[in-house]
Every structure is written in C-alpha cells, then in structure tokens.
Amino acid sequence: MAIRNGKELIMVNEKYHGLGTAPSVIRELFAYGLQQAKVVGKENVYDYSLGNPSIPAPAKVNETIKKLVDTEDSIQLHGYSMAPGFENVRQAIADNLNERFGVNAKANELFMTCGCAPALVSVAHALTTSPEDEFVAIAPFFPEYNVFFTCAGAKLTVVPADTVHFQIDMDALEKTINEHSVAVVINSPNNPSGVVYTEGTLKAIAELLDRKSKEYGHPIYIIADEPYRELVYDGVKVTFIPTVYDNTIVCYSWSKSLSLPGERIGYVYVPEKCADAKALYDTVAGAAREIGSVCPPTLIQKVIGECVGEMPDLAAYDENRNLLYNTLREYGYECAKPDGAFYLFVKAPNGDAVAYSEKAKLDHNLLVVPGDGFACPGYFRLSYCVSNDMIKRSLPAFKAMIESYK
Numbered sequence: 001m002a003i004r005n006g007k008e009l010i011m012v013n014e015k016y017h018g019l020g021t022a023p024s025v026i027r028e029l030f031a032y033g034l035q036q037a038k039v040v041g042k043e044n045v046y047d048y049s050l051g052n053p054s055i056p057a058p059a060k061v062n063e064t065i066k067k068l069v070d071t072e073d074s075i076q077l078h079g080y081s082m083a084p085g086f087e088n089v090r091q092a093i094a095d096n097l098n099e100r101f102g103v104n105a106k107a108n109e110l111f112m113t114c115g116c117a118p119a120l121v122s123v124a125h126a127l128t129t130s131p132e133d134e135f136v137a138i139a140p141f142f143p144e145y146n147v148f149f150t151c152a153g154a155k156l157t158v159v160p161a162d163t164v165h166f167q168i169d170m171d172a173l174e175k176t177i178n179e180h181s182v183a184v185v186i187n188s189p190n191n192p193s194g195v196v197y198t199e200g201t202l203k204a205i206a207e208l209l210d211r212k213s214k215e216y217g218h219p220i221y222i223i224a225d226e227p228y229r230e231l232v233y234d235g236v237k238v239t240f241i242p243t244v245y246d247n248t249i250v251c252y253s254w255s256k257s258l259s260l261p262g263e264r265i266g267y268v269y270v271p272e273k274c275a276d277a278k279a280l281y282d283t284v285a286g287a288a289r290e291i292g293s294v295c296p297p298t299l300i301q302k303v304i305g306e307c308v309g310e311m312p313d314l315a316a317y318d319e320n321r322n323l324l325y326n327t328l329r330e331y332g333y334e335c336a337k338p339d340g341a342f343y344l345f346v347k348a349p350n351g352d353a354v355a356y357s358e359k360a361k362l363d364h365n366l367l368v369v370p371g372d373g374f375a376c377p378g379y380f381r382l383s384y385c386v387s388n389d390m391i392k393r394s395l396p397a398f399k400a401m402i403e404s405y406k
Contacts, residue, residue, distance in 0.1 A: 019147060026050065029357075029367045036365050045365045046394035048382040051191065051342065053259035055317065055385075058310040061258060064303045072302075081301055083294040084285060085112025085267070089305035093267065096308045101240040109271055111284055112301060114264040116227045116253035118293035120148045123223055123249055123268060125287035126280060127182045128152040135223075136176055136184040138168055140345065140374035142191050142225075149185070152287075157181075161376045166195040166336045166345070170204055177212050183221040183249075184209065186241060189228040192374050192381035193345040194321075194338020196232060199239040206245035213247070219275035222248045227266075230257040230311060232340040233318050246273045249280070254304060256341075257312055263300045317342050320384040324391055331399050342385040345371065349405040353380040356401070363404075364397035 026049050033047040068077060084090070087107050094105035113119040124135065135149040139161040149156045159176050162169045173184070184205065188197040209220045224241040229252065232238055242248040253266030268288075270281040288294050324344055325337055334347040346368075348356040353370040357380055360366035371379035384391065 025373055026369055029369065032361065033367050040365060046390060046397060047367045049367045049369055051383045051385060053256055053261060053385055055259055055313060057259045060310050061303060061307050064306045068299060068302055077299055079298060080295045081298050085296060086301055089301045092305045092308050101243060103242055105269065109269060111268045111288065112296045113266045113268060113288060114293045114296050115255060116251050116266045118288065118291060119251035119266050119268045120225060121151060121291055122284050122287040122293060123251060124149045125152040125290065126283040128154040132180045133182045134180045136181055140192050140371060140376035141187060143373040145185060158375050166193040167197060167201050174208055179216045181220050183223045185223045185225060187225040188238065189231060189340025191341055192343045193336060194341045194343045195336055196236050196238055196339040202239050202241060202244050209245065219247045224248055224250045226250060227253045227256050228341040231314060231342060233314065233321065236339040242271050247275050258310060265296055265300045265304055317385065320388055320391055324382065324384050327395055328398060331402050333402060342383060344382040344384060345379050346382060347379055349402050351378050353378055356380060360401055364400065366394060366397040
C-alpha cells in the first residue's frame with residue numbers, strides 16, 4: 001500500500017515506512033543528551049539510555065586483527081565466506097560450547113549471522129508457518145521483539161512481568177501457551193532487568209513445554225536470546241538452556257561479551273537433538289538468505305575463531321553495578337539487584353516511569369528509559385555501561401528526584 005504525503009501519493013511500503021519513522025524513546029533520549037551536552041557541558045548530562053559496551057575488547061582481539069591484516073592475503077581476508085560462515089570458525093565455537101557446557105555441538109549445527117538481531121529474525125521466519133502462529137515473550141523484554149517476531153507474519157504474546165523477583169510467573173506462562181504457540185523467547189541475563197533466570201525456573205519451563213508439546217501435538221521451542229551470557233557477577237551460574245530442554249535454539253552475538261557491537265557478528269545454534277533439527281537449520285539458512293544476513297564479515301569471523309575463548313573483564317561494570325544499586329536503595333528506590341548484563345531496572349517512585357523520565361530529563365539532564373517499551377510500565381531502565389565518574393556525578397540528581405515525590 002502506498003502512503004500519502006499531503007496531496008502526493010508516494011509508492012513505498014506502508015508497514016516499513018511506519019517502522020522507519022516510528023519514534024524510539026532510547027534514541028530520542030540519546031539525541032537529547034548530545035544536544036544538551038553542547039549547551040550545559042558533557043559533564044552535566046547523565047545519560048543512562050544506551051546499552052553500548054564501555055569496556056574495551058580484550059587485548060587479544062586487537063592483536064588478532066593486526067596479525068591477520070599483516071599476515072593474511074588481503075583478497076582472502078576481505079572476501080566472501082561460505083553463506084553459513086567458515087567451517088573452521090564454526091568448529092572452534094562448537095568446541096568452546098562443548099568444553100564449557102558439556103554439550104555435543106558440531107560445526108554444521110551453527111549458522112553465522114551479522115549479530116544477534118538477524119539470528120532472531122531468521123529463527124522467527126523459520127518457525128512461522130501461519131498467521132495464527134504465536135511467539136511468547138516474557139516481560140520485561142527488549143522492545144525490538146515486537147518487530148523481530150511479527151515481521152515474519154506471526155503474533156507476539158506477552159507474559160506479564162513478575163515484578164517481585166523478575167523471574168517468570170509460571171502460572172501466567174502456562175495460561176499464555178496455547179495450540180498456536182511455536183516458541184517461548186528466553187533472554188537471560190535479561191535486558192532490561194539484569195536478572196538471571198535460575199536453573200529451577202528454566203527446568204520448570206522445560207517441564208511445562210514438554211507437557212504442552214505433547215498436549216498440542218507439535219514441538220514448542222525455546223529461543224534462547226543470549227548476548228549477555230558471559231556478563232554475570234558474584235559467581236552466578238547462567239544455565240545453558242539446551243542442557244535442560246532439547247528443543248532449544250540459541251541466538252548469540254559477541255556484541256556485549258567481547259565489546260564488539262559495531263562488528264555485527266553472531267550465530268544461530270540448532271542442536272541435533274532439536275525436533276526436526278536438519279530441516280530447521282536449513283530453513284534458518286533460507287530465512288537468513290531472504291533478509292540478507294549471510295556471509296558475515298570474513299575478518300571478524302577469523303578473529304572470533306581465534307578469540308572465542310576470551311572472556312570480558314567485568315570489574316568496571318561490577319563496580320558501577322554495586323555503586324548504583326547500593327546508593328539508589330539507600331535513597332529509597334526499589335529494584336531487583338542485577339546478576340548479569342549491565343542494566344538496573346528501577347521502580348518509579350510515583351508509579352509513572354514516563355513522567356519520572358521526563359521530569360528527570362528536564363530538571364536534571366538525567367536520562368533514564370521508561371519501562372513501558374519493555375512491556376513493564378512503572379519501571380525505568382538504567383544502563384550502567386558508563387563511566388564510574390558519571391555515576392558519582394549523577395547521584396545528587398537521583399536523590400533530588402526521589403525527594404521531590406515525598
């Protein structure tokens with residue numbers, strides 16, 4: 001369908017024009033911060049809007065890039081790979097998964113993608129066979145799920161948030177699943193809460209989905225969205241979901257774990273024990289072809305092949321997490337302590353996160369993201385992947401904000 005601009009009829013796709021022009025609260029806050037920094041100085045703007053890693057990539061990443069550029073043939077290094085990625089890189093990833101999680105991953109079960117978003121979109125397309133199909137998201141969740149899982153022509157249904165512990169309300173999940181459910185999307189550590197779902201929670205989901213799959217006569221998959229898998233604190237264990245539920249499809253990227261968001265590199269992992277694994281893998285490959293997410297950049301694939309075992313240094317994030325959480329709790333804010341990622345999800349003092357965000361922005365240049373877009377009104381997200389000094393400078397603003405509601 002065309003769109004109308006005044007009297008003129010413009011022949012562009014209405015759906016995608018709508019997506020392209022839809023406002024993004026996060027991006028608008030970020031843009032406001034940049035503009036205000038020119039007016040009042042960067043040091044007087046406290047921007048918690050973006051989840052952009054603030055720790056450098058491990059030294060080995062840069063060393064490997066330099067080595068490859070200096071030693072590899074330029075034509076080969078910057079040429080195409082196979083559509084699913086280099087086999088030796090995929091095998092290196094499989095070996096790492098096997099060593100860390102005790103699985104039996106193989107290169108031919110991994111499909112390299114240009115980040116986690118195309119991985120999720122490819123899986124959404126691969127699993128959608130009817131307009132009645134439903135993907136189940138558990139609030140709070142990344143707002144782009146609304147695009148990723150409907151772009152294939154399916155529906156996204158939402159399980160309300162457990163705002164006590166930010167685990168999963170199993171009764172609500174069971175009520176949401178029906179004969180049209182094709183997959184439940186699990187994001188742990190979670191964006192925006194930072195909470196890690198316990199192994200007990202995940203085993204309960206596995207038992208529920210096993211039972212419902214038998215009841216409805218078709219597999220109900222888990223889509224494990226895991227870009228924050230390695231970002232955990234205090235020795236908390238992140239359960240690798242394929243070890244507790246066979247019908248799990250893993251979507252991963254190194255954007256957060258190796259601080260490489262601009263390199264756009266990730267994968268889909270379809271374990272052979274998944275129902276219809278070979279057909280599913282081939283369909284993911286076909287979906288990736290349709291959306292143009294094949295042959296990820298050769299250079300960064302080769303870097304991943306050599307750096308797949310590298311782990312992030314989380315000391316700076318952990319310091320930020322403790323400073324922000326402990327101080328806000330001292331001021332009287334309510335929030336669950338995050339076990340992972342680099343987010344804090346805070347209850348708005350007056351229950352209206354949109355109003356709190358706007359007041360904080362205008363009165364203090366304090367930029368926080370309302371939880372409404374994460375399907376959890378009444379809370380706001382803080383991205384603490386920022387400088388520790390900025391957090392310290394922002395604390396009087398948080399104190400002034402909560403005192404203004406007393």
